[in-house]
Amino acid sequence: MQYVGKAVAKTDAIAISTGKPVYTEDLAPADALVVKILRSPHAYARIKAIDLTKAYAVQGVECILTYKDVPQVRFTLAGQSYPEPSPYDRLILDQVVRYVGDEVAIVAAVDEKTATAALKKIKVKYEVLEPVLDFEQAIGHRSVVHPEDDLHCNFAIGMDKDRNICSTHRVEAGDVEQELKNCDIVIEETYYTQAQAHAMMETFRAFTYLDHTGRLVIVSSTQVPFHIRRHVARALELPASRVRVIKPRIGGGFGGKQTGAGEVFAGLVTLKTGRPALFIYSRTETFTCTTSRHAMRLKLRLGADKDGFIRALDIENLSDTGAYGEHASTTFMVCGDKTLPLYNKTRAVRYHGHAVYTNKMPAGALRGYGATQGTFALESAVNKLAARLNMDPAELRLKNLIREGETCLVYEGKTLGSSTLDRCIQKGKALIGWDEKYPRRVLADGKVRAIGMAVTMQGSGIAGIDTASIEIRLNDDGSYTLLTGSTDMGTGSDTVLAQIAAEVLATSLDNILVHAADTDVSPYDPGSYASSTAYVTGMATLQAAEELKQKIIDQGTKQLALTPGQLSFDGENLTALDGSKSMSLEKLAELMVLGAGKRQLTGFATYGSPISPPPFIAGFAEVEVDPGTGVIELLDYVAVVDCGTVLNANLARIQVEGGIAQGIGMAMYEDVRYDERGQMQTNTFMQYKIPCRKDVGKITVAFEASYEPTGPFGAKSVGEVVINTPPPAIAHAVYNAVGVTVTRLPITPEKVFMGMKR
Amino acid sequence: MQIELYINHQQVLLTVQPDDFLVDTLRKQGLFSVRRGCDTACCGLCTVWLDGRPTLACSTLSFRAQGRHITTIEGLRHEAEGFARFMAAEGADQCGYCSPGFILTVLAMKRELANPGEADIIHYLTGNLCRCTGYQGQLRAVKKYLGVAECNM
Ligand code: FES
Ligand code: FES
Numbered sequence: 001m002q003y004v005g006k007a008v009a010k011t012d013a014i015a016i017s018t019g020k021p022v023y024t025e026d027l028a029p030a031d032a033l034v035v036k037i038l039r040s041p042h043a044y045a046r047i048k049a050i051d052l053t054k055a056y057a058v059q060g061v062e063c064i065l066t067y068k069d070v071p072q073v074r075f076t077l078a079g080q081s082y083p084e085p086s087p088y089d090r091l092i093l094d095q096v097v098r099y100v101g102d103e104v105a106i107v108a109a110v111d112e113k114t115a116t117a118a119l120k121k122i123k124v125k126y127e128v129l130e131p132v133l134d135f136e137q138a139i140g141h142r143s144v145v146h147p148e149d150d151l152h153c154n155f156a157i158g159m160d161k162d163r164n165i166c167s168t169h170r171v172e173a174g175d176v177e178q179e180l181k182n183c184d185i186v187i188e189e190t191y192y193t194q195a196q197a198h199a200m201m202e203t204f205r206a207f208t209y210l211d212h213t214g215r216l217v218i219v220s221s222t223q224v225p226f227h228i229r230r231h232v233a234r235a236l237e238l239p240a241s242r243v244r245v246i247k248p249r250i251g252g253g254f255g256g257k258q259t260g261a262g263e264v265f266a267g268l269v270t271l272k273t274g275r276p277a278l279f280i281y282s283r284t285e286t287f288t289c290t291t292s293r294h295a296m297r298l299k300l301r302l303g304a305d306k307d308g309f310i311r312a313l314d315i316e317n318l319s320d321t322g323a324y325g326e327h328a329s330t331t332f333m334v335c336g337d338k339t340l341p342l343y344n345k346t347r348a349v350r351y352h353g354h355a356v357y358t359n360k361m362p363a364g365a366l367r368g369y370g371a372t373q374g375t376f377a378l379e380s381a382v383n384k385l386a387a388r389l390n391m392d393p394a395e396l397r398l399k400n401l402i403r404e405g406e407t408c409l410v411y412e413g414k415t416l417g418s419s420t421l422d423r424c425i426q427k428g429k430a431l432i433g434w435d436e437k438y439p440r441r442v443l444a445d446g447k448v449r450a451i452g453m454a455v456t457m458q459g460s461g462i463a464g465i466d467t468a469s470i471e472i473r474l475n476d477d478g479s480y481t482l483l484t485g486s487t488d489m490g491t492g493s494d495t496v497l498a499q500i501a502a503e504v505l506a507t508s509l510d511n512i513l514v515h516a517a518d519t520d521v522s523p524y525d526p527g528s529y530a531s532s533t534a535y536v537t538g539m540a541t542l543q544a545a546e547e548l549k550q551k552i553i554d555q556g557t558k559q560l561a562l563t564p565g566q567l568s569f570d571g572e573n574l575t576a577l578d579g580s581k582s583m584s585l586e587k588l589a590e591l592m593v594l595g596a597g598k599r600q601l602t603g604f605a606t607y608g609s610p611i612s613p614p615p616f617i618a619g620f621a622e623v624e625v626d627p628g629t630g631v632i633e634l635l636d637y638v639a640v641v642d643c644g645t646v647l648n649a650n651l652a653r654i655q656v657e658g659g660i661a662q663g664i665g666m667a668m669y670e671d672v673r674y675d676e677r678g679q680m681q682t683n684t685f686m687q688y689k690i691p692c693r694k695d696v697g698k699i700t701v702a703f704e705a706s707y708e709p710t711g712p713f714g715a716k717s718v719g720e721v722v723i724n725t726p727p728p729a730i731a732h733a734v735y736n737a738v739g740v741t742v743t744r745l746p747i748t749p750e751k752v753f754m755g756m757k758r
Numbered sequence: 759m760q761i762e763l764y765i766n767h768q769q770v771l772l773t774v775q776p777d778d779f780l781v782d783t784l785r786k787q788g789l790f791s792v793r794r795g796c797d798t799a800c801c802g803l804c805t806v807w808l809d810g811r812p813t814l815a816c817s818t819l820s821f822r823a824q825g826r827h828i829t830t831i832e833g834l835r836h837e838a839e840g841f842a843r844f845m846a847a848e849g850a851d852q853c854g855y856c857s858p859g860f861i862l863t864v865l866a867m868k869r870e871l872a873n874p875g876e877a878d879i880i881h882y883l884t885g886n887l888c889r890c891t892g893y894q895g896q897l898r899a900v901k902k903y904l905g906v907a908e909c910n911m
Contacts, residue, residue, distance in 0.1 A: 014839060015854075016854025017858070018831055018861070019831045200855075200889055250853060252890055653895070654892070656892075661891075662892075684797060693893045696894075
């Protein structure tokens with residue numbers, strides 16, 4: 001293949017690296033009003049009075065809006081296909097504030113200093129209510145986070161809002177209790193995974209203006225332009241056709257920008273004032289007033305026979321969705337969907353529980369999306385089982401895992417189309433030196449080196465729901481324009497889509513211009529999330545390119561007056577098979593737009609997959625633990641990945657390295673913490689530690705390609721699966737080093753040290 | 759107040775407020791490569807050169823630049839592109855948001871450190887956070903660029 005699989009550079013590499021003005025803020029009009037938000041200091045309160053007089057007196061203030069000035073339609077900010085499975089539980093501004101940081105008033109002023117000055121002069125009287133802060137106490141708490149009666153769900157997601165239950169879910173196959181009784185060994189453990197922040201380098205931002213026809217234009221750093229258009233239209237009571245969303249280059253997303261933030265506020269200011277408005281979240285606002293990963297408590301029971309076959313698995317989950325239910329039910333479901341099938345020698349499995357409302361910042365989508373949390377619990381339990389059986393954990397997994405062509409209890413007879421997870425495990429063992437290093441070595445200075453492992457799976461796109469369209473045009477000069485509504489947030493997906501198209505059309509990469517994400521121009525795409533771009537949008541690209549290629553051949557045949565089947569197309573020239581005549585693509589392109597009765601050639605395809613084929617990873621961690629202090633140093637992390645066909649060797653590798661680093665952060669450092677009043681303590685990079693260069697050690701990445709029959713050129717996804725293995729693998733390595741089982745992330749020196757004392 | 763300084767070798771006269779930070783002043787001049795990633799001097803995104811040394815523009819008051827030389831990546835176009843190509847070849851430019859600050863630090867390091875080893879490089883660049891790449895690809899690019907490398911690590 002010419003392009004697919006090659007390590008071609010990103011098409012926007014030089015522009016983004018050398019600081020060209022391509023991001024949202026760079027493009028904002030200089031005269032845009034600056035939007036700022038007054039935020040609640042209380043975790044739960046009712047606004048009794050707001051006095052704006054002093055604030056309005058500040059010179060340069062253009063508008064101040066409170067709950068009295070906004071439309072009263074409830075909506076969700078979750079970027080999901082309509083009808084969203086997330087509850088419509090928000091108002092733009094509500095009289096009730098539900099977490100510290102919830103919006104109280106919108107201020108727009110001529111500049112930032114003026115807006116900030118005005119914010120300080122707004123006087124609000126609150127009736128402070130008792131908040132629900134501990135998610136384990138949420139169900140049946142005397143405070144109800146959403147007492148309002150106009151809250152709406154598009155689906156029966158098992159909401160019981162009077163008991164603070166946002167959603168309820170249950171999957172079951174076989175008789176778990178009976179099977180557990182039959183098992184020789186039962187592992188029972190409760191695991192806690194913390195809230196994690198996305199910490200993308202570009203914080204949330206959007207600017208808005210009215211175009212010459214009075215339509216609202218939103219330029220936003222978002223992963224989901226079409227969903228944003230729909231949300232904003234609903235929240236502001238506009239027809240969606242009156243809203244246009246444009247996405248420039250994005251400075252990182254990781255799922256954070258799959259949830260709307262700021263577009264509605266800036267949009268409302270523009271509607272009220274008629275002027276452009278710009279809303280940039282500060283780093284602190286990004287930490288405290290957007291979303292984080294759902295914290296979860298996973299009670300897990302795993303039963304096995306004495307030969308090491310896992311026979312029963314039961315996971316009861318409690319998920320903390322915070323003040324609003326964005327992605328509550330779906331993250332919850334994914335946690336089960338991506339754990340129950342992994343080991344398929346089971347006779348009974350069950351996954352059940354609730355996502356609950358609390359008075360904390362809402363949770364939302366974050367890379368891994370529930371699978372990360374589930375993987376920590378499941379893989380930690382499997383490692384515990386290996387210890388109990390005195391069996392090599394790698395062998396235990398090889399014995400139990402689902403393989404290509406096999407099915408499992410929850411797949412209802414469908415088979416797994418591709419997997420090389422077994423080979424990933426073997427290769428990973430070799431790369432980390434498993435056989436020499438497992439489980440531990442004590443060094444001369446008393447420190448202990450040990451290794452641990454975990455495996456995981458994710459999905460590729462949302463089966464049966466998310467559908468992407470691609471249009472590719474043959475331009476008058478023989479170049480192509482690829483139109484997509486997907487959003488490259490740094491992953492290089494624009495480049496990968498161009499590679500797919502270039503491969504089919506046998507043209508060079510720079511002959512394909514990718515135009516991404518403007519709802520006025522792009523064909524519909526749900527956006528970039530759920531590991532869908534390479535797989536779902538990629539497949540649409542493949543099909544659109546094939547359609548266009550066929551049209552080129554048909555038209556060439558006509559133009560050269562040949563009979564069908566007599567023409568070959570090599571990407572540059574159309575040539576009669578007998579060599580008698582030929583024409584360049586450029587010439588054909590020109591003929592297709594010139595003169596009467598001509599028709600520009602376009603390829604168009606819409607693709608949605610009925611399945612979501614899982615990519616797999618085997619992850620291995622080598623750590624050095626100081627038994628005197630509990631300090632853990634991560635020496636080496638090996639990840640071997642099956643993402644089907646690797647579409648771009650370099651970009652895939654960086655995706656893996658970046659995801660592993662983020663997983664290392666979740667494993668060892670990152671933790672969104674609140675004080676007893678519900679105020680977030682980890683609201684800057686001082687308190688919230690993402691890994692720096694020294695923290696990640698060495699990351700070694702390898703691929704064991706498989707061929708996914710339903711993916712473009714055999715590809716599956718890679719974006720999310722990469723974050724899942726570090727927490728359980730590092731926990732396992734720490735256990736192997738000093739015998740301490742950490743069941744509550746992150747794995748800090750304190751927990752290890754205290755564990756050793758116990 | 760008025761200050762006189764050199765931005766990318768051009769002498770300029772600017773009016774600034776006493777509490778203006780350099781990051782905002784420079785952006786107002788259309789130097790959009792200078793970015794703010796945090797409010798706590800933690801991320802390194804806002805790195806510019808102040809008299810040739812990498813400096814955090816988010817925590818440098820603009821008036822302190824009086825009489826001094828500021829260099830942004832716009833002023834090092836050629837050299838920056840040279841290194842950016844090494845980054846691109848590794849796929850190490852992801853969202854690119856951290857790249858200008860990172861590249862300025864790398865180029866300063868090249869001037870400052872003679873024959874740095876891997877540990878020196880990591881140490882020098884530690885203040886530049888990146889959430890996308892996991893740092894490994896950046897390190898490969900730097901090593902190849904400086905010729906430190908065994909190339910296929
Ligand atoms: S903006 Fe983060 S260090 Fe300057
Ligand atoms: S490339 Fe995105 S933060 Fe570094």
